[in-house]
Amino acid sequence: MGLLESVLHAAPVMPVVVIEDAKHAVALARALVAGGLPAIEVTLRTRAALDAVRAIAAEVEGAIVGVGTVRKPQDLADAMQAGARFAISPGSTPSLIAAAKDSPLPWLPGAATATEAMTLAEHGFEYQKFFPAEAAGGAAALRSLHGPLPDIRFCATGGIGTHNARDYLDTPNVACVGGSWLTPSRLVATEEWGAIEALARAATLLRA
Numbered sequence: 001m002g003l004l005e006s007v008l009h010a011a012p013v014m015p016v017v018v019i020e021d022a023k024h025a026v027a028l029a030r031a032l033v034a035g036g037l038p039a040i041e042v043t044l045r046t047r048a049a050l051d052a053v054r055a056i057a058a059e060v061e062g063a064i065v066g067v068g069t070v071r072k073p074q075d076l077a078d079a080m081q082a083g084a085r086f087a088i089s090p091g092s093t094p095s096l097i098a099a100a101k102d103s104p105l106p107w108l109p110g111a112a113t114a115t116e117a118m119t120l121a122e123h124g125f126e127y128q129k130f131f132p133a134e135a136a137g138g139a140a141a142l143r144s145l146h147g148p149l150p151d152i153r154f155c156a157t158g159g160i161g162t163h164n165a166r167d168y169l170d171t172p173n174v175a176c177v178g179g180s181w182l183t184p185s186r187l188v189a190t191e192e193w194g195a196i197e198a199l200a201r202a203a204t205l206l207r208a
């Protein structure tokens, strides 16, 4: 099993995390790992993101930390340097595709259409992020893509929560789903790690 494949199969759900303050990173990641979700995507949407990745990579046993919202080649280099084990993008660009092919860091590029998925597969990326999942047609769209593109596997994210995750996870080309519902900003700000661990534990039960 390739590294990306094992990351995507580590649990049914990958938490998509926005960390405003790096001081929360270690406790937050420990709560997710304790709840059964070891693969964590830390989005590059805040200034604290890379420091958070660094802290999780160094201090949280059992965590497999990656960087999300990768939009340019430099983000891939920064992610590697911070100790990320994988990188995720909401889409793909020619420069990112070229950089990812040159980088040892496993990369999950984003696709929302058959053309995007086919283009990425041509470049050798058979694991992709289906984003924005709900807005792009949801689990029904993924089932439609499975017919002509049975070799491509997706991590679906965007608009997914406990109300619809099962529908995605029942779809044959879905390796996992991702979402921000595991780490609501209110619980992070108030450091309610037990509540986050409980959300993670509930998420592990989503796959039948």
Ligand code: 3PG
Pocket (backbone or CB within 6 Å): 016, 043, 068, 069, 090, 131, 157, 158, 159, 160, 178, 179, 180, 181
């Ligand atoms: C992502 O980057 O994957 C999405 O922003 C997560 O989407 P969600 O907030 O709807 O879960």
